[in-house]
Amino acid sequence: MFGAALSMSMFITLVMPSFNIFSVGSTALALDKQLTYGFNSGWNPDDMFLSGANKPLKVLLKQDPQTGAATEPVHAYVFPVNARFPSGILHPKVLGAGSDVLSVEQGKINEASEAQGAVFLVRHGEHEGASYPYIENATATRGWTADAVLHAAGDANTSHAGAGKTIFVREGCWWCHTLLPEQTQDFQYFGAPPYLGDFNGESPTAFGSDRKAPDLLHVGSRNSSKEWMMMHFFNPRLVQPHSIMPRFDYLWGKTDADGNKIDYAAWRKEFVQYRNGERITPPEVPNYRSDSEIRYLIDFVLNLK
Amino acid sequence: MLMKYLFGKNEDIPPGTASIFFSFSAIVWFIIGTGLGSFNAAKLAYPDWVTGFEFFAFGKMRQVHVMAVIFGWISMAFAAAMMYITPALGNTKLWSEKLGLWSCMNWNIGLAVGLFTLWMGMTSGREYSDFIYPIDLILLFAVLIPVSLNVWMTIAKRRTQGIYTTNWFFAASLFMLMIVLLVGNLPEYFHLTGLTEAYLTWWNAHNILGLWITPVAAAIAYYTIPKITGNPLYSHRIGHLHFWSIVIFYSTPAAHHLMSAPLPEWLKSFASVEGVLILVPAIAFVSNILLTLQGKWNMFVENIEVRFTVTGVLLAIPLNMQGGFQQTRSINWYIHGTGWIVAHAHLALLGFSTFIEVAAVYYGLQVLMKRKLYSLALANFHFWMLLIGFSIYWIAMTIAGLIQGAGKIYEVPYIDIVIAEHPYMIARWFGGTLVFLGNCVWLYNMWMTAREGTPVPAGRMVHELAYER
Numbered sequence: 001m002f003g004a005a006l007s008m009s010m011f012i013t014l015v016m017p018s019f020n021i022f023s024v025g026s027t028a029l030a031l032d033k034q035l036t037y038g039f040n041s042g043w044n045p046d047d048m049f050l051s052g053a054n055k056p057l058k059v060l061l062k063q064d065p066q067t068g069a070a071t072e073p074v075h076a077y078v079f080p081v082n083a084r085f086p087s088g089i090l091h092p093k094v095l096g097a098g099s100d101v102l103s104v105e106q107g108k109i110n111e112a113s114e115a116q117g118a119v120f121l122v123r124h125g126e127h128e129g130a131s132y133p134y135i136e137n138a139t140a141t142r143g144w145t146a147d148a149v150l151h152a153a154g155d156a157n158t159s160h161a162g163a164g165k166t167i168f169v170r171e172g173c174w175w176c177h178t179l180l181p182e183q184t185q186d187f188q189y190f191g192a193p194p195y196l197g198d199f200n201g202e203s204p205t206a207f208g209s210d211r212k213a214p215d216l217l218h219v220g221s222r223n224s225s226k227e228w229m230m231m232h233f234f235n236p237r238l239v240q241p242h243s244i245m246p247r248f249d250y251l252w253g254k255t256d257a258d259g260n261k262i263d264y265a266a267w268r269k270e271f272v273q274y275r276n277g278e279r280i281t282p283p284e285v286p287n288y289r290s291d292s293e294i295r296y297l298i299d300f301v302l303n304l305k
Numbered sequence: 306m307l308m309k310y311l312f313g314k315n316e317d318i319p320p321g322t323a324s325i326f327f328s329f330s331a332i333v334w335f336i337i338g339t340g341l342g343s344f345n346a347a348k349l350a351y352p353d354w355v356t357g358f359e360f361f362a363f364g365k366m367r368q369v370h371v372m373a374v375i376f377g378w379i380s381m382a383f384a385a386a387m388m389y390i391t392p393a394l395g396n397t398k399l400w401s402e403k404l405g406l407w408s409c410m411n412w413n414i415g416l417a418v419g420l421f422t423l424w425m426g427m428t429s430g431r432e433y434s435d436f437i438y439p440i441d442l443i444l445l446f447a448v449l450i451p452v453s454l455n456v457w458m459t460i461a462k463r464r465t466q467g468i469y470t471t472n473w474f475f476a477a478s479l480f481m482l483m484i485v486l487l488v489g490n491l492p493e494y495f496h497l498t499g500l501t502e503a504y505l506t507w508w509n510a511h512n513i514l515g516l517w518i519t520p521v522a523a524a525i526a527y528y529t530i531p532k533i534t535g536n537p538l539y540s541h542r543i544g545h546l547h548f549w550s551i552v553i554f555y556s557t558p559a560a561h562h563l564m565s566a567p568l569p570e571w572l573k574s575f576a577s578v579e580g581v582l583i584l585v586p587a588i589a590f591v592s593n594i595l596l597t598l599q600g601k602w603n604m605f606v607e608n609i610e611v612r613f614t615v616t617g618v619l620l621a622i623p624l625n626m627q628g629g630f631q632q633t634r635s636i637n638w639y640i641h642g643t644g645w646i647v648a649h650a651h652l653a654l655l656g657f658s659t660f661i662e663v664a665a666v667y668y669g670l671q672v673l674m675k676r677k678l679y680s681l682a683l684a685n686f687h688f689w690m691l692l693i694g695f696s697i698y699w700i701a702m703t704i705a706g707l708i709q710g711a712g713k714i715y716e717v718p719y720i721d722i723v724i725a726e727h728p729y730m731i732a733r734w735f736g737g738t739l740v741f742l743g744n745c746v747w748l749y750n751m752w753m754t755a756r757e758g759t760p761v762p763a764g765r766m767v768h769e770l771a772y773e774r
Contacts (some may be wrong), residue, residue: 002477002552009556012575013508014488017560021500030499040496043437044429050426087498094498166568167468172364182565184638185714196567199499203492204430207503207566211642211709212349214719237353242724244352250359262435264357 025096026200028133031088031122034201035077035135036303039084041165042204046084050170052163052296054084058303059153068152074121076138076153078146088135088201089120095135095200098127101250102134112137117146142234149203156291164300167293171248178208179218179304191218213245220304229298234285235271251294256286311410315403320392321673323405327385328666330413332748334377337742341370346734350727360424368422368435375513376444377416378652382662383521384408387456387475389669390528394472395463400455408455411447415440415510429493431502433510438493445486451477470544474524477552481516485509488505508559514653515555515583522617522658523547523590525665529614530597533668533768534604539596547589558701561632565641573634580632587625594618608768609684610664616692617660624652639714644726645706648699655695655740663691663747670751671767676758681771683750690743690748697736 038056039046047053057078063070079085084276090110092100102125103109112118121140124131138144139299149156168174194217199205223229228239233251236243254260270283288294307326310318316354348363355361368493392399401407419440428435429619436444456479460472468476489509492502512585531538538544560568595618598604630636640646648764678684705726712722761767 005549005552006481006556009553010484013557014505014558017504017569017572018501019503020572026498034498042493043427044496048427050428073553087496169428170426171362172367172428174430175364175367179641181711182638182641183567184565186715189716189719193565194567196500196569198567199503201498203496203498203502204506205499205503206430207563209562209642210434210644210647212644213723228600240720242720244723244730246348246351246352246362246364247356248362250357268357 021196023096024167024196024200026088026094026133027195027197028122028124029194029198030200030202031095031099031133031135031155033198034086034088034122035108035122035163036159036161037202038079038086038162040203041162041169041206047166050166052160052166052293054082055160055162055166056080056083057150058159058161059149059155060159061149061153062157064153065148065152066142070185076144076149077120078113078149079114079118079120080146080150081116084119085112085114086116086201086202096197098130098132099134101133102127103136107134107136107139108140109135111140119144119146119149123293159299159303160296161300161303164296164298164303167251168300169204171251171297173212173216174206174208176208176212176245177214179205179215179217180207181215181217186215190215191221216301216304218305220302224302226298226302227300230288230294231285233294233298237275238271238282238285246295248256248297251297252286252288253292253294255289258287258290260286262286307406307410310403310406313403315401318402318406320398320402320675321389323399323402323409324385324388324669325673326406326409327381327388328670329751330409331381331385331662331666332693332744332751334373334381334416336741336744336748338370338374338378339737339744341373343365343734343737343741345370346730346737350730350734365424365426368428368432369420371433372423372435373416373420374654375518376419379518379658379662381409381412383517383525384412384452384473385669386521386525386528386662386665387479388450389673390525390665391459391472394469394528395459395465397459397462397464400458400462404451404455408448408451410764411451412444415443415448419444431492431506431509432487433513434506438490439653441486441490441493445483445723449479449483449486453483457523469527470538470541470548471524471528473548474520474527474551477548478517478520478524481552481556482513485512485516489513491568500566500568503563504572507562511559511562512556518658519555520551522661526590526594526614526618526661529610529661529664529668530594533608533611534598534601534734536597536599536601539593539599543589543593547593550582550586550589554579554585558583558632561637564632564634564637570595577633581629584625584629585623587629591618591621591625608689608771609678609681610668610705610768613660613664613667613688616688617657617664620652620656620660624649624657624686627652638694640706640712641715643706643709644702644729645710648702648706651695651702652699656699660691663687666751666766670754671761674755674758675761676754677761677767677770679750679753679756679758683746687743687747687750690739690746694736694739694741697739698733699736701729701732701736705733 021051036058059076062073062077088096092104121136121138123136124133181193183193231238233248235247236245267283274282345366388405419436427437492505500590535739558576561580605615708725
């Protein structure tokens, strides 16, 4: 009797929702998110200390990587050698009906291999009279290699949003900043709530439950200033005196963009002088290295459109 | 002494040893957990307090506080109560004191390692299942299964005819916790993604509370109140109702934690209706315990264990009234994701559940060590520190939550909400610190009870002697 009661409860709350959620097809946003974030942004044996290893790069491509001819700007998702593929590539069923067929037949995603690296694009196509977003494996269809695409895009058009999500999870940003505008009254300030199909292949979703700070799902649309983000992460009180956000200056690492050692003690001392009115301007926030964790995190935040 | 017991013969270990070790471990984890809570609360009021150290950042410490209180304090106090109450109700000894001591050691080591990895930022990124899955598996196989085996075998080898209400809950909750931890961590073992991952995360979180913390805390009250007052349980039938409605109703509303997320609408509606039905076990439990007290309400004032337990039971009334209705769509849209929920979670864990467990640890330690409490005055002080500290916390966070809710629906700039909340963040820190300080006094009191408490003569019960010198 106990077994029957518990099994009934598990059937209704686990089996039925699982089938229902599994039947939901991906939106283009879900394809973009899983190609941006890669396999798993939480702890996994490939990234034990959550340093953002084995993650894809999202690049804005303005020229053909093979010929160098200028093209319409397009986002490409570059998986260097050994970067882990997201669930949608490994198990196309995750993408939902329509998208899975198109991704395999036209996008050739089953020809991609982690050992050789791959470049993916998000495309739209027709299947049985309906339109679906799908993933194209540009390495198989166009011969684009990861290195050529990274080279053609350049560092300025390369986003480490995938590694940045790992930092977002590790640093616990989601304990205060939700990634879920609510379906009630959040539209005007935080933007549209997400749809059912926006999450296929993403893990962890990190909705957050305890909002002590603005929702970030569309923050990149509200504020796209890298300089503002830099000041805000180094010391939030530089741009918002009443903020209760912790300082994330340690994500800069030991040295700045020019290889000079960052003197945190001196910076904090000068900031206290500024706060006490003994200085007119706050101390300068150092420029970050292009491979620093703060670069990853800022790329992630700016990518939240 | 610990080594002698761990590697000695089971027969040579005095009965109750495992429970005593569990009790003291629980108290120490309570101090650590509430200390971390107080520290975190300070950072929400004064963000530049202790800055410049990566590992003292709020985002790295918040989950350590939560996991320390749930799996250190609350769950270890449960284990302590089970290892004492189950044999007492079966008129027998614990099946294996040695296994109990080994589980206690594994638990302390496993939890310490788990909290350390969390603190270093190694997290699954899922609330309430933050531990990385190797730690989950260690806790499951080296702790939960041995503890369950011990409790189940003690019940199987009992020397009484029936099984009392408390022991149904103990036996069933241990089994249900195993299922919950196994299923709830599926996203990690098998890398499930998307809404399935989000939903299973909250299925796990909901059921840890619903099928482990709530029923086991209630089960302890079912023992302590009849035992200390001497009144028989008011109604075993209401106990049946409580047990079965927990299994049927409390195991189903997981989706109500994601009411404003894009889950299938049928699932949210179903969860919401089931969520209101949580009032069935809640009312059954509260009325059963309070009616058991008929004619003995003087003990609510005079006896420290009864006072703690009944305070916990009384706190279950606002807890369940909130819990039943705040998850309906008509209320949830206002308070979801605000400090109201934080207040509610503390009402459940620091109010209802903690007060009942504190009583069990006070009573169990005195009985097992055959020592009278070292100082009743310090115990009273502990009670008031806990109650006043918790009340300040709960009121402050409820108000802060209502401010956040209003800010949310009127869409004021977020920084204005932060400014408006500031006084309540200070009050929250103050309340939490009182709880922490009260617990430090508690550890001293229980330590001195072990060292210098007056021995309880054979055949006398500790609560009979509370006021004798």
